[in-house]
Amino acid sequence: MTEGKKSGFVALVGRPNVGKSTLLNRMLGAKIAIVSRKPQTTRDRIAGILTDSRGQIVFLDGPGIHRPAKALNAYMVRTAQRIAEEADVAVHIVDDRHGEAGEEETLVRGILENVSVPRMLAVNKIDRSGESAARHRLERMMKGGLYKEGFLISAATGKGVDEFIGRLFSILPEGPAYYPEEDLTDLPMRFIAKEIVREKLFEALSEELPYSVAVTIEEYSEEPEKGLVRIRAEISVERESQKGIIIGRGGGMLKKIGTEARLELEKETGERVYLELFVKVEKDWSRNETMLRRLGYV
Numbered sequence: 409m410t411e412g413k414k415s416g417f418v419a420l421v422g423r424p425n426v427g428k429s430t431l432l433n434r435m436l437g438a439k440i441a442i443v444s445r446k447p448q449t450t451r452d453r454i455a456g457i458l459t460d461s462r463g464q465i466v467f468l469d470g471p472g473i474h475r476p477a478k479a480l481n482a483y484m485v486r487t488a489q490r491i492a493e494e495a496d497v498a499v500h501i502v503d504d505r506h507g508e509a510g511e512e513e514t515l516v517r518g519i520l521e522n523v524s525v526p527r528m529l530a531v532n533k534i535d536r537s538g539e540s541a542a543r544h545r546l547e548r549m550m551k552g553g554l555y556k557e558g559f560l561i562s563a564a565t566g567k568g569v570d571e572f573i574g575r576l577f578s579i580l581p582e583g584p585a586y587y588p589e590e591d592l593t594d595l596p597m598r599f600i601a602k603e604i605v606r607e608k609l610f611e612a613l614s615e616e617l618p619y620s621v622a623v624t625i626e627e628y629s630e631e632p633e634k635g636l637v638r639i640r641a642e643i644s645v646e647r648e649s650q651k652g653i654i655i656g657r658g659g660g661m662l663k664k665i666g667t668e669a670r671l672e673l674e675k676e677t678g679e680r681v682y683l684e685l686f687v688k689v690e691k692d693w694s695r696n697e698t699m700l701r702r703l704g705y706v
């Protein structure tokens with residue numbers, strides 16, 4: 409029965425680090441997208457599917473919008489823009505750091521002004537900023553007339569999130585579900601495995617190094633009779649010196665990253681995981697279109 413049920417695509421757009429992926433995971437009650445304290449964590453389109461008695465919303469999380477300096481960043485911003493264009497509703501997520509937001513917020517608004525679908529505003533991280541400061545910001549931003557509605561939320565605590573989802577369901581059109589109701593994402597496990605390894609690298613590495621790292625899954629094979637998944641992942645870096653840092657003294661760093669990734673992969677797959685990590689230098693890959701395609705950023 410699809411009678412009376414709602415369905416549609418909702419894009420989460422905003423500058424890096426405002427909490428788009430945290431919000432996606434919160435709304436789905438599951439970890440689909442990786443999250444980190446560092447900006448520019450998400451690099452691809454991540455669809456998260458929410459199905460309940462009201463219908464189905466496909467949330468599209470993507471990279472944060474920023475001024476792209478390298479080919480990788482240009483790919484990321486293109487991806488974010490495509491997400492805004494393909495959705496039925498575009499949600500602009502902001503957080504409490506408006507002081508430093510200037511140019512990036514202008515880029516986000518430029519994209520939102522060009523979409524023909526309803527735009528919503530969500531001011532996130534109200535647990536940190538306090539509600540009155542957040543409300544002040546919301547009221548100021550609503551004045552421009554760009555947004556249909558505005559919300560105060562905390563992706564971290566969940567405050568305001570149910571009301572936000574409720575409003576989305578009410579403005580979406582009636583329609584059938586796009587995906588089977590038990591699906592949480594359209595991403596293959598192979599992609600999730602790559603992201604989990606990348607998340608552990610983002611957490612473990614400091615400064616600019618995370619931005620020089622790409623992960624490709626060279627092998628993903630399931631051996632159900634043994635309850636085992638074999639994963640072989642290649643970590644690409646841009647310079648020889650970076651390879652040394654990732655491997656670490658006596659291989660210690662790579663081992664730590666591997667253990668953390670394996671434990672999470674075991675949780676996600678419900679199987680034992682045999683994970684092998686290799687580090688390879690692909691000189692200046694993040695500036696090179698051909699190399700980007702080879703690393704899966706197409």
Ligand SMILES: Nc1nc2c(ncn2[C@@H]2O[C@H](COP(=O)(O)OP(=O)(O)OP(=O)(O)O)[C@@H](O)[C@H]2O)c(=O)[nH]1
Nearest residue numbers: 424425426427428429430444448449450472563564
């Ligand atoms: N205090 C607080 N922190 C939050 C909240 N939502 C997200 N964060 C934190 O903000 C940081 C960035 O969160 P992400 O979800 O990775 O942000 P993003 O917008 O997906 O970032 P990119 O993928 O880099 O564009 C992480 O350290 C989160 O834990 C929130 O509601 N409150």
Ligand SMILES: [Mg+2]
Nearest residue numbers: 428429449450
């Ligand atoms: Mg993200």
